Amino acid sequence: MVSIIPRHPFPTGNAEEGLAVLQENAQELIDGLEADSTDLGDAQRITLTLAHSRCLLDPRAAIFPTWDAWATAMQVGSAVFAAATTVEEQVQCRIAHKDRTLQATGPQWYVTPGAWINAFYLAVVCRERDRITALSQVPMSLLRENGSRFEEYHYAWIDTLQTYWLGGPDLGQKLVAAVDATDPQVVADPETVGKLLYPPMELLHRIIRKDQAGFTQALTNALQWHKEYWSEESRSVQAPGLVALAPLAIACFAHDAGISIEVESEYLPAVLIKRNWCGEFPT
Template sequence: MPFRVVPTTEDGSLRVTDATDADLAVLTPAQAARLRELAAPHLGDGVHGLRNLAQRCRLLPEDQWPAAVEEHFRSLRSAGRGDESREQILREVHCRLLPHGSFTPETIQTMRYARLVADGLVFAYALDQPATVRMLTDPDVARVGDEDALGRAAYENLTRVPVQHEEIALEGRAVLQSVYGDSPFVASRALYLGQLHHQLTGASLPDAGALFVVPTRHLIAYHPIVDGSVADAVNDLAAYGLGAHEDGPGSLSPRVYWWHDGRITSLTVIDEAAKSFSIQPPSELLTRMRTLVRLDDAGRIPGRGRTDVTASQLAGTAGELLTRLPQDPALLAEAFPRLLDLAHAHCADDPAASLLDTWDAWATSLQLGTALFTGAEPQSCALGEDCERPLPAFPAAPPADARAWLDTFYLAIVCRDRARIQRLREVPLDVLGEDPTADPYLLHWIDTLQTYFAADCSMDDVVEKLLAVIDASHGEAVTRAPADFVNAVDYQPVALFHRLIARDHEKFAKTLADALKEHVRFWGDSTAPRAQVALGPLAMASLAHSWGFPVDTGLPQLPECLVDGSRIERIPG
């Protein structure tokens, strides 16, 4: 399996940095001087760094240092001298990650094949021999003759390196995967992190990849990028990696890296002059992280969001926000998603949405969502039979939140509120297009809906725009939202709308059943509010029912009294 090198220099070649006393920073000045004295007789044998030896000695009483130094250099001398046969090399060779700082002018001259894979990390080949590890030199590589065979053997041998694995739940919301072992090749398995993750968990890494650290050659800690906890994980990994790198032994890199589609990118920027570290994700990763945080904060994906709240708890929060709105209209942007959560959560105990409290939550959600995007005159809303609340006037100041607009539009369709549908149609697409988390397909979908519900709708225009949605909703065109979320959530209403405008009753029914299966699969056993109702498919099913389509009202996550309209009442405003 080929490894795609991402060099951090223009030509991918290695730069040499001067060796300094940083290798001995774990020791006191007196201890460092003592170690140099013990190592001095051995340094004529070649170029050797002392960092690993210093880290070992730090853990030993000083009277044991002479023996430890002798053993260390005896092990180095026992390494093969380059007379292994081609067959032996292929049998013992492994891919190896090395710290960039360990390369000297002498080693550079003998290992010109080595390449930077990311800042601070060098890819090379090494032989795992009974008593030691020997790095392959250029003559060794030439002796094998077949570079592809060498690469395959190194990869296959690396994947057989035994490791131990455990999950570490930190105080925040991030969970780190810890991989460790005695082999000096454990950290090198980060080169093929996707393969390692599948071997350990049986699952594939998400499309966004994973963040990881390799602080020592015996340790990998990584975090698959699946939800908003990535914002916590990047800081947790940075602190963990730096501490473990300083402690050793076998220090490799203090940096945080991003593994994505077989490539490795450093997120850590080191200011040598100021002796400071900072995390600076590339724009592609930063956009993905922001999208996941927004999706997670809005409760749109399984993960760290509001999974254990009840409808009664949400009702209390919603009631408090509604009470404060007349004095603080700026709370509208916070109140709308909380009311929408409440509407979904009510359907856990009232799956048909037949009760008044459930309807009130759906109706109030629509009132707040429409006010958020189009402004509104003073009106009243209700949260239960004896709980009517006044709502103040709101200016028309639509936020750049494409999915919140879609939520509101879906609500208007479900509630058969034609006036609000038309008001929402007039929200400028350019404003929604400023949403930094919205992929192009999402904006094409909004454009399609706004066009379709226009009074002078042209079906040719609708079809053309729908095709643009379909073309932009898969493959490399999607760079922000997770692919699984796009397929299971965002795209399902698009597929249903396609069958709807084609007036294909049979295919609409099948697509609706498939959409709800995708919804259930995506949410699994989550009790989050949005797991209770598939809002987009519900909107399309409500529209289909209004058009006389035979819609199965007994399907899960599809409240019957909303689909057939039997619970719908006039909404103030």
């Protein structure tokens, strides 16, 4: 039996106008990246906001502009790390249907664990195997250079995801370390960690164990906690609440591993999970 978890109330009155402004601002930033590649941080933020926001009126991600927004956000997120890690003076990145020559940036204020996690999730959702592999090879030392506001569970989770994708050793130990680092007694913000950052760890654990029933329960819990978190009045109209990005990415891993997705929700765009748009255009 499929569980259904509806999205929290979200106003749609001026959605089309808001999307048009977001689209224009995103395109302007993208078109300026060759002149100033350090705008990648702002471009990552606004393209991810646009991808989330497209799902307000298209929660299944069934129409082309929604997929286009998700693909563009994925490209920008990956470009952040391509430009930060290249040993050349420039790097070629395809963004928004064009090949663009970006300058090497090295470490920047926006090259953080949080940026890496979002870029990784987007690459997983878009099934971009080469980009997932490239992100999995980003050295932890780079992420620690600008990681002063990030806690240890971020690094432990990144290490787990990189190891999972690359098939490295000690995956189980690394996942346990990531989970242990989310202990409410040791983190600064137990609500955010418990409702948003721990759930994908539990989901990955169920995939590793090939535990269909456990995965379904963990996915149900993750979406319910996502709803609780983003229903809070001060957060209820923020774009990241529209899609549960972390559970979505891990659900894509599960789908591709043969685990059935037995939970339906506007937080979990079904067309993205089923990879219907993949290959629609060169990315």
